[in-house]
Amino acid sequence: MGAIVAIVGRPNVGKSTFFNRLIQRREAIVDAVSGVTRDRHYGKSDWNGKEFSLIDTGGYVVGSDDVFEQEIDKQVELAIDEADAIIFMVDVESGVTGMDEDVSKLLRKVDKPVFLAVNKVDNAQREADAVEFYALGLGNYYTLSSINGSGTGDLLDALVKVLPDAEEEESELPRFAVVGRPNAGKSSFINALIGEERYIVTDIAGTTRDSIDTKYNRFGFEFNLVDTAGIRRKAKVKEDLEFYSVMRSVRAIEHADVCILLLDATRGFDGQVQNIFWLAQRNNKGIVILVNKWDLVEKETNSVRDYTAKIKEVIAPFDDVPILFISVLTKQRIFKAIETAVEVYKNRSKKVVTRKLNDIMLPIIEHTPPPAYKGKYVKIKFCTQLPTPYPQFAFFCNLPQYVRDPYKRFLENKLREHFDFSGVPITIFMRKK
Numbered sequence: 001m002g003a004i005v006a007i008v009g010r011p012n013v014g015k016s017t018f019f020n021r022l023i024q025r026r027e028a029i030v031d032a033v034s035g036v037t038r039d040r041h042y043g044k045s046d047w048n049g050k051e052f053s054l055i056d057t058g059g060y061v062v063g064s065d066d067v068f069e070q071e072i073d074k075q076v077e078l079a080i081d082e083a084d085a086i087i088f089m090v091d092v093e094s095g096v097t098g099m100d101e102d103v104s105k106l107l108r109k110v111d112k113p114v115f116l117a118v119n120k121v122d123n124a125q126r127e128a129d130a131v132e133f134y135a136l137g138l139g140n141y142y143t144l145s146s147i148n149g150s151g152t153g154d155l156l157d158a159l160v161k162v163l164p165d166a167e168e169e170e171s172e173l174p175r176f177a178v179v180g181r182p183n184a185g186k187s188s189f190i191n192a193l194i195g196e197e198r199y200i201v202t203d204i205a206g207t208t209r210d211s212i213d214t215k216y217n218r219f220g221f222e223f224n225l226v227d228t229a230g231i232r233r234k235a236k237v238k239e240d241l242e243f244y245s246v247m248r249s250v251r252a253i254e255h256a257d258v259c260i261l262l263l264d265a266t267r268g269f270d271g272q273v274q275n276i277f278w279l280a281q282r283n284n285k286g287i288v289i290l291v292n293k294w295d296l297v298e299k300e301t302n303s304v305r306d307y308t309a310k311i312k313e314v315i316a317p318f319d320d321v322p323i324l325f326i327s328v329l330t331k332q333r334i335f336k337a338i339e340t341a342v343e344v345y346k347n348r349s350k351k352v353v354t355r356k357l358n359d360i361m362l363p364i365i366e367h368t369p370p371p372a373y374k375g376k377y378v379k380i381k382f383c384t385q386l387p388t389p390y391p392q393f394a395f396f397c398n399l400p401q402y403v404r405d406p407y408k409r410f411l412e413n414k415l416r417e418h419f420d421f422s423g424v425p426i427t428i429f430m431r432k433k
């Protein structure tokens with residue numbers, strides 16, 4: 001549940017170049033392994049040991065500059081609502097533009113930290129040119145070159161200093177966030193569970209709630225249900241734009257233990273649903289997929305099987321995730337859905353005793369050891385689950401750097417076979433012993 005940092009600014013100032021530089025180290029590796037193309041405008045970064053999520057808001061706007069001009073106010077407002085800090089990027093090559101002034105006007109009113117980043121300062125002459133950005137009335141600025149990396153360290157030093165610490169958790173109760181695209185049925189789902197129409201929210205001016213939580217008790221298990229549809233209403237944004245649904249989902253997902261991902265069966269597990277799914281997965285959250293509006297689908301013998309297979313194909317290799325077919329309208333399986341979410345929560349907090357873990361894993365490893373690498377043999381001596389809020393395992397061996405990802409996946413699959421981690425991402429580390 002790190003902090004959220006939004007990068008705003010007009011097109012071509014270098015936002016995505018900067019964004020890629022920051023997230024590259026981590027995400028490039030993940031993507032190369034899984035071969036999955038992911039949402040390139042949201043990623044995790046860290047600096048001086050502090051982790052944060054980075055959102056390149058400009059990345060969500062497709063179309064011409066004109067379109068952007070109309071959208072920018074809404075974008076900046078949403079960034080202000082949802083982010084902990086804002087990086088406002090401008091371009092020294094073009095100097096101050098009208099659009100920069102418009103954005104500044106919005107940002108001057110904000111009481112969140114705003115960092116003015118003057119980009120494309122590739123040399124000393126441009127350093128001098130940057131002074132004109134004082135005119136934006138945002139105070140001091142940071143000069144940087146996203147292309148060669150100079151200056152980015154100073155900006156990041158200042159940025160992480162103001163970010164809230166990761167570990168301050170507001171609620172002791174488990175948090176289940178109901179996420180998905182607009183119209184998937186999220187509010188209806190929550191209404192059906194709660195049994196009253198309290199989710200027809202009116203816009204209350206000036207409310208700053210992040211999301212709408214309801215304490216809920218079922219099967220003797222108490223948790224907070226987090227409604228992300230409520231966030232949309234708060235932001236008064238009606239458009240069905242990817243940017244908005246991602247922005248809305250990020251915070252809710254980061255603060256959740258389990259994400260209940262609803263989709264409209266008639267629309268399918270499309271790109272936007274996938275983005276939300278990967279957002280949850282990358283944050284190591286528990287996940288339950290609910291295919292809603294199943295009442296609208298004309299069913300044949302294999303409908304459920306085929307639909308499930310299609311989703312699993314898309315989410316592979318992380319396909320050990322419960323998929324339920326529900327109808328909020330007819331209340332079909334909605335309580336089963338909650339029961340499953342509770343199971344996933346328990347899987348995520350499960351701690352496997354070291355002794356039992358080794359009793360099961362070591363014979364498997366002995367039978368199928370890691371392949372020799374450059375003529376060297378890797379010997380895994382023992383393993384343990386780390387005391388983290390979600391499942392992470394360390395395998396101790398002589399040559400950790402020689403264990404490749406396919407073998408780690410093999411280990412993960414064996415862990416999943418023997419211990420129920422359904423719906424929960426697992427991380428595996430090889431450590432030197």
Ligand code: GDP
Nearest residue numbers: 011012013014015016017119120121145146147
């Ligand atoms: P965005 O639209 O704000 O995301 O901008 P991009 O990251 O796509 O960059 C727009 C253009 O500016 C690209 O051609 C980049 O190569 C270039 N650019 C980005 N950062 C720098 C920089 O630090 N110096 C220079 N000279 N060019 C840059």
Ligand code: GDP
Nearest residue numbers: 182183184185186187188229292293327328329
């Ligand atoms: P949200 O934007 O995700 O909160 O979606 P809503 O809860 O507002 O629902 C969007 C629309 O889908 C509403 O008209 C609901 O009545 C309808 N809806 C929700 N669940 C179902 C369902 O299971 N079956 C059918 N047929 N319609 C549903």
